[in-house]
Amino acid sequence: MIFAQASRLKTHLPTTTFPAVVSNYPATILAPLYQLEQSQWWSPQQILEKQFQQLGNVLSHAYNTIPFYKTRLENARIDPRQGITSEQWRKIPILVRRDFQGKEQQFLTSALPKGHGRVGEITTSGSTAEPIKIYTTELTQLFWNVFTLRDHYWHKRDFRKKLVSIRFFKGDQAQYPDGANMATWGNPVQLLHHTGPSCALDIKKTDVSDQLAWLSRQEPGYLLTYPSNALELAKLTLDRGLKFPSLQELRLIGEVVDQEVLDICAQAWNVPIVDVYSANEVGYIALQCPEHRNYHIQSENLYVEILHENGTPCAPGEVGKVVVSTLHNFAMPLIRYAIGDYAEVGEPCSCGRGLPVLDRILGRTRNMLVLPTGEKYWPILGLEELTKIAPIRQRQVVQRMLHDIEVRLTTERPLTRAEEDKLREMILSKLGYRFNLSFVYLDRIERSAGGKFEEFISKVTL
Template sequence: MPSPTPHAAFPGAVWPAIPPTPAAALLAVLGQLAESQFMTADQLAMARRPQLEALMAHAAAQLPFWRKRLKAAGLDPQSAKNAALSLTEWHTRWAALPVLTRAEVQSLDAQLRVAKLPDGHGVVGESVTSGSSGRPVRIARSTLDYFYWQAFQLREHVWRGRDLAGRFLTILRDDSRQVIDESIHLRSMADWGPPASVVWPTGKSFLLDYRAPIRLLVETIRELQPDYLCTFPSLLMEILRHARGEGIELPPLKEAIGVGEASPPELAGLCREVWNAPLCSTYTAAETGAMAYQCREGGRWHVQAEKSYIEVLDSDGRPCEPGETGRVIVTPLHNFAMPLLRYEIGDLATVGQGPCPCGRSLPILDAIPGRARDLLMLPSGEFRPPYYGHHAVMQVRSIRQHQVIQTSRHRVCLRLVVAHPLTRDEEAHVLKSARDALGAGFEVDIEYIDEIVRGPTGKFAEFERRC
């Protein structure tokens, strides 16, 4: 698919276009990213190191907390000896820098915020995590950091080959909504909004507030007939289950885009079955912006290594090997308002290995199971991702929603919302599927409920540990 022609800054200079300044800046970064995506691991590390050292120097100059930590790790960014370190020695010292925990970010707060940004970094805003764990995190972010977030969002549009003339529907929370009832709240925009519309002409976009019954959301989707739909994976799951359960035919869709949550393993297959559309999952966070995008060719996730330095560590703090799952440690490279060096974001990821069929050499994640705080506790006291046979459970068509609650080390409750009562065989299938997946030592119960209520952010946790 040829690249779209950007907006022109001058009348008559349509092609090749000379874009206006904001678009030109984004396209300049996008052009560099088109080259860096094919760098070797060492080339990428060497290209990233000056940016990381500039961030460290800024943090050490303004914040005593980071000055002390960096010096203790042998990473004094103001020392000439530090610049002369080999890449291997540099990484050794970097690994000695203690991981910054979520609790530290919450408790230190002001001690991690700088008093003055470098020239050109703009003003300071704030991002707030969803707080689904009950403890939100507030992050100061600069205008420049937001600019980089936009540039990487453009990269995803290009990677996915999206038709910018299409209609784009987002189903998330609309804070402009004044009255909260069971009606539809829909806003229509002339274009996709930034960053896409800053650079290129686009089709219309729509923002649909998720706070409405699923049947009304589905009716609105049928009326709008979008080319792209972006929403939480858990909400997309409910939409698909409703359409399948009611025999509703959904309009053609070029792509469903899951954001804000880890996608359940069965969601891609369900999207193909019910909507005949591919699912694209993105890995982003309020603290960092884009961290990994799903590859159109290989289906795995390419780490956005030019924006964030991502490490995946095992329980002993060592880098995970391909195929191993560990804690995600992230260092955003461009946020000088609140430097986060080796921040443990609270997620899990499985390290992948190249080459990728697309030819890009960026680091690969095979899977992103979700948040570390949502792990299943085994009877032994150890933890693992919550595999409970959800694909087999959802083969029972009358199940509209499900939620798994772990109430103790030995007991799990399946909360089910059903269209009609399950037969004995269906109940037996659900229980056996869950017990087989959970393994020995677990008792499984079924609880029938009328509705599973979403949290205040619109996210819906299919698994919750209460022990």
């Protein structure tokens, strides 16, 4: 059982450089993979019991080796060495980014269990301005690989086809016009399977038209990119009447997927669209069900709670904040960490898997509009409708202050006064409030570090 054994799991890793280590040991991947094949069919109750067993291990470890958690648990009158109940669990305060930002080292364990391998470190470059550092282990890297494979198996990917990705890369690898070409899909797939080739293109300096030209040269079997980029590629594919007969599936990562993305991409390519929900800090949070559009929480990796503002759990159909606890990161356990996203709880899935269900991922707090009444929601500002009014290529809406909205546009030509007026009316009606609205024209709207494109950003904190 993964849950109970994780803290003792021996990975027998040699002392070579960190992420490559796991690649040498297909057997260390196969064992947990086999366990995941079983655990996905457990009942929700069985899964929860195993999670609480493992949470007990994580909490004891955190209590014993990280003073921050010792104090936090003592204040909540919890002694995890006695085990933990769900009532006690809910008394543990929620952890937020600013609790450890800039003081990450205080969250590093003073005694990592030996079988977890060596400590590595990642910096989340995500969409927020201030990065955070996360300590990982060879064991968490192993789990990353295992869940990557689960996603491939669930969606029955044909590894002989070509995998093509257009995303953010650090440094200057994968630049246009050639991108980077690899003989295989890389790790972890190549450890267990013969694979076809893969290729990658860095999104940060390549405009959509060049991306499409590059993609046309690739004969893609699978295309992996961000939803906002897929939308732009799909529209251009339709405009130019291009066909990609080799394409089997569109894989989306990194951003919230809305209906417009699904509709236009389906129209352009007519292939299944599969999303994943993951975060640098904690790994895979939820994978899309192989049979339905909903998402299964990866309960073997994390304990995920969806909570109302008052801390009570959401029922199916309700939206709440996503709070995660890592089950296997003993270097820097994150316990009841509010990752900044919101999600809607789903009913149990008819596919038979006991893994809990999310119906929708709704995105980040900073992508919520704040109304002067104090209400907050995620605005939907479909590009499609705006382009019916004026020749707009990109748009980004920023709430600069409580009453002030800035609409950033890139356009094919300068807009007329009449077009601006129509746009203003449409945007204000969608936002549901008479904000002061100004237009700013740019040559290009850049993605944030990490490659994400945010359609709406609020700088207002209430």
